Amino acid sequence: MIRIGIVALLGITMVGCGNSAYVPVSGTITYNGTPLAKAQVIFQPTAASGTDTGGVGSFAMTNDAGQFTLEASTITPTPGAWVGNHTVRIALPPDGASSGEESDAAAPGKGKKAFKQPIPEKYNTQSTLTFSVPAGGTTTADFKLEGPPLPKR
Template sequence: MLKLSTSLSIAAMLIAAMGCGSSQDGFNYQPVTGKVTLDGQPLAGATVAFIPQSTSLESGRPSTGMTDDSGVFTLKSMGGQDGAVVGEHVVSISTKLVDNDTKELLAEETVPMRYNNRSELTFTVPSSGTDMADFELESGKNKR
């Protein structure tokens, strides 16, 4: 069944409660792709979430994508539109996967919390879209 990163579960529940609606929700979505690395290496199997910076759903739906083996992701909104809504987003990147039905842990978190549950990442989606939404994460294991 559907598998979501736990860092996205609250947003997913809000969207599910609203229903998926039509593909025309009145917001300007543009294509977004990028690459995620952790300590200089491609991060495969990570969920990348762009959450519009607003406390209400009036700013557009969140968008998510999964990184491939080379760390590359392409976003799709939770309403089904390709890309992400134009504007400022908080970005969450997580490798933790939980089966929503069984609550079984499918993949452990390997990304520090400052990039997911307590994300410090932001990104502004331009009106023309982008293929350069790149994030160079550091685990901090090589420091101190």
């Protein structure tokens, strides 16, 4: 009987632990001073050693005004991002694709050119962008990107 009580108490205590490390995070992305619409935004927690393996990341797609609200990459939808330091990656998906989808533009061998990411590598595959998510969350995770003109989408 005592064992059942302890297990029940542990279960109740752990229910509150699942999402407590995630806090609301939103912001705006601009590119050469213009809102960056339909961009993929990824926040990956950074481990103490500086690697990108510090925990579960978060993602978002920007709206037409370049605004985004992060959601954790968990099995059940969890708004927000893990508290702490993150590497941030920003990219544009191939035309016709949205977050996590493939399009014909990304598939070589179908009579179309392979997709070339128009956002400079320093903002995505070789990202130098970082952000520290505060314990209370933030609405000012803003990034002002600069680079060559983007192709018409």
